[in-house]
Amino acid sequence: MKKIGILFGMENTFPQAFIDRVNSKHEKGIIAEAVTIEKVVQADPTEYAVIIDRISQDVPFYRAYLKNAALSGTAVINNPFWWSADEKFFNNALAEKIGVPVPKTVLIPSKERPTDTSETSFRNLKFPLAWEEMFQYIGFPAYMKPHDGGGWKSVYQVNDPHDMWRKHEETGQLIMMLQEEIQFEDYFRCYCIGQKDVLIMPYEPRNPHHLRYASEMKAKGEEAEKLLATIKEYTLKLNIALGYDFNTVEFAVRDGIPIAIDFCNPAPDADIYSVGNDNFEWVVEAAANMAIERAKNHKTGQTNLTWGTFIKDSIGAALPAPDPAPKDAEVVVAKAVKLKKESSPKNETSETPAPAAVVKEKAPAPVAFEEIPKRKIVPKPSEKAEVKETTPAKPAAKTAPKKAAAPKAETAEVPKKAGTKTTKKK
Numbered sequence: 001m002k003k004i005g006i007l008f009g010m011e012n013t014f015p016q017a018f019i020d021r022v023n024s025k026h027e028k029g030i031i032a033e034a035v036t037i038e039k040v041v042q043a044d045p046t047e048y049a050v051i052i053d054r055i056s057q058d059v060p061f062y063r064a065y066l067k068n069a070a071l072s073g074t075a076v077i078n079n080p081f082w083w084s085a086d087e088k089f090f091n092n093a094l095a096e097k098i099g100v101p102v103p104k105t106v107l108i109p110s111k112e113r114p115t116d117t118s119e120t121s122f123r124n125l126k127f128p129l130a131w132e133e134m135f136q137y138i139g140f141p142a143y144m145k146p147h148d149g150g151g152w153k154s155v156y157q158v159n160d161p162h163d164m165w166r167k168h169e170e171t172g173q174l175i176m177m178l179q180e181e182i183q184f185e186d187y188f189r190c191y192c193i194g195q196k197d198v199l200i201m202p203y204e205p206r207n208p209h210h211l212r213y214a215s216e217m218k219a220k221g222e223e224a225e226k227l228l229a230t231i232k233e234y235t236l237k238l239n240i241a242l243g244y245d246f247n248t249v250e251f252a253v254r255d256g257i258p259i260a261i262d263f264c265n266p267a268p269d270a271d272i273y274s275v276g277n278d279n280f281e282w283v284v285e286a287a288a289n290m291a292i293e294r295a296k297n298h299k300t301g302q303t304n305l306t307w308g309t310f311i312k313d314s315i316g317a318a319l320p321a322p323d324p325a326p327k328d329a330e331v332v333v334a335k336a337v338k339l340k341k342e343s344s345p346k347n348e349t350s351e352t353p354a355p356a357a358v359v360k361e362k363a364p365a366p367v368a369f370e371e372i373p374k375r376k377i378v379p380k381p382s383e384k385a386e387v388k389e390t391t392p393a394k395p396a397a398k399t400a401p402k403k404a405a406a407p408k409a410e411t412a413e414v415p416k417k418a419g420t421k422t423t424k425k426k
Contacts, residue, residue: 002049002295005035007062009055014270014284018052021288030295032288040065045072049298050291052077052246054267057150075294075304077245078266082308086242087148089177091264094310098241100234101259103180106134107147110173135161138180144168147175150265152205157181182259184252186218188231191268191283192239192247194290195306198232199282201275203250213276223256231258238263243308245290 004022008015015034022032035051046069053076056063066080095102109125144164145155154174158164168176189203204215219227235249238260248268251258270287272280298304 002030002298003047004030004032004050004052004291004295005046005048006032006052007035007055007066009058011054011271013272013280015054017272017280017284018287018291021284022291025288025292027292027296030292032291037065040068042068043072045069046074048074049295049304050075050077052287052291053080053083056080057083057267070303070305073298073300073302073304075298075306077291077294077306078247079243079245079305079307081305082243082311083266086264086266088145088262088264089147091238091242092177094241095238095260095263098237100238101257103182103259103261104138105177105179106138108134108144108168108176108178110175111168111171112173114173131161134178138178141181143179143181144171144176145179146171147177148264149174182252182254182261184254184259186227186253187215188217188251188253188258189213190231190235190249190251191279191286192235192244192249193283193286194245194293195236195239197286197290198235199279199286200228200231200235201279205250210274213274213279219253219256227253227256227258234258234260239308241309243306243311245294245306246287 006015006018019032019034022030035048048069051066051069051074053062053066056066063080063084066074066076067084070076070080089105089107092102092105108129109122113119113121140161141157141159142164143155144158144167146153149155154171156164156167158167158178164178187203187205189201191197191199191201201213202215202217204212207214217224231251234251238249239245239247242263244266246266246268247263248265249263250261252261253259269275270280270283275283294304
């Protein structure tokens with residue numbers, strides 16, 4: 001008996017409908033159920049040939065469980081290793097490489113420094129960044145959003161640099177993208193199941209959530225047919241490159257050209273009360289058929305994951321592995337490191353010194369946008385402005401202190417890099 005499991009969280013309508021649809025097909029030797037986890041032991045196989053993952057992006061324990069299951073042969077949909085590595089900024093870069101139009105996008109540092117880092121952690125980041133060049137490349141108004149986010153969380157429309165800085169203050173440690181705004185005449189959301197079945201749904205992202213699928217396509221006739229064919233082609237191309245079996249892709253259509261806006265949704269909305277009856281019926285049926293097919297093709301004793309062409313091509317083009325070391329090669333064992341001990345004064349008992357008091361590093365003063373040195377930009381005629389690579393600043397050499405002593409608070413303030421972390425707000 002081959003089991004198909006579904007791992008889910010708060011959603012109510014899709015999981016049970018999926019289980020019921022698989023079981024209603026009465027495929028010999030195949031049954032579907034909700035995943036049950038009693039214990040997770042390293043390298044132990046699960047009882048499932050296939051698991052549909054709908055929740056591990058929010059529950060790290062589940063993600064670790066799924067990786068362990070995949071290692072032992074479970075076909076996990078979607079691939080938990082790739083899902084862990086993927087993010088939206090990379091998606092956009094990959095889309096450009098495979099010929100799918102995307103908005104112009106740049107990556108910007110977080111407002112606050114990551115935990116357990118300091119200014120010295122950012123020696124390779126040039127100050128100031130080429131803000132004017134980036135703003136000229138993107139244009140305003142624009143959108144600022146997390147580089148690996150989802151669910152329309154922390155998405156901002158920004159109208160000018162000052163508006164961007166003000167809203168960037170709210171983003172904490174999130175790494176953000178600044179992205180060109182696409183003024184669209186049509187918008188679509190597309191399910192892609194098993195890298196072959198595509199459902200193109202008219203979608204209006206500006207509507208309230210429950211009304212976003214209550215939209216109609218504006219294009220008509222031959223123009224509409226050509227547009228839909230291109231959207232399907234791009235949807236398949238993206239999912240095959242990324243390796244997703246269950247995903248959605250969103251397109252904003254500008255001047256008849258579909259531009260991919262969001263295509264990193266490996267646990268997409270499939271609730272009947274938001275997508276509607278017809279779309280819900282389609283996704284339940286397509287997902288059930290895909291899971292049954294994967295269960296039939298499941299092979300015990302090997303990995304059964306889907307990998308995208310980006311990974312496959314990268315492996316194919318990789319340099320050959322180095323020749324194995326000869327059996328008689330010398331094994332080098334490092335010697336123990338001897339630490340120098342400080343001499344203690346005579347006639348005194350040797351005691352462990354008390355730890356030096358830690359003086360908190362003073363946060364750099366914020367720099368106003370007007371104070372950022374401006375660069376002269378002379379764009380070449382008939383060429384688009386490009387984001388230039390910057391050369392990392394060389395770190396200043398440090399001298400080792402003669403004696404262990406409490407660090408002193410710095411007196412001179414260092415100008416803040418625009419967009420980097422400052423002291424957290426309370």
